[in-house]
Amino acid sequence: MPTACATGHHDHHDVYAQLCPCRHLLDLIANKWTTLAVGALEDGPQRFGVLQRTLEGVSPKVLTQTLRRMEEAGLVTRTVYPAVPLHVEYELTEVGxxxxxPLRALRHWAENHLDETRVVSPG
Known part of the structure; x- marks a missing residue:
């Protein structure tokens, strides 16, 4: 059953309502590293090191935090395989x-429309 938003509506969520819990989900999925991690995982499970190399510029700390938030939200599963060294894989869930x-469409939009915007590349 959906959680009621502060608007008093019990049958749906409203992202525009200040206290609606869906804002926390929107915050997670609108994050740059979440958007890129979802894309990096679309073809199947990946180890942490592979994800870090794929997501150029992400620190191990930020990637760990992002993957934890995604796991808590039910977007990815984390599987630990007993090996030396430890083997951990991340995989998108069905909802992931x-x-x-939509995130693939957003990533492609950014790539295809960068030249039409005023975004300046860092460095």
Whole structure:
């Protein structure tokens, strides 16, 4: 059953309502590293090191925090395999895969429209 938003509506969530819990989800999925991690995981499970190399510029700390938040939200699963050294893989859940559809469109939009914007590359 959906959690009621501060608007008093019990049958739906309203992202525009200040106290609606869906804002926390929106905050997570609108994060640059979440958007890129979902894309990096779309073809299957990945180890942490592979994800870090794929997501150029992300620090281990930020990637760990991002993956933890994604796991807590039910977007990824974390599987630990007993090996030396420890083998950990991250994989999109069903809802994580469904999120990849709009995020893929957003990633492609950014790539295709960068030259039409006033965004300046760092460095």
């Amino acid at each position: 895969h469904s999120l990849n559809v």
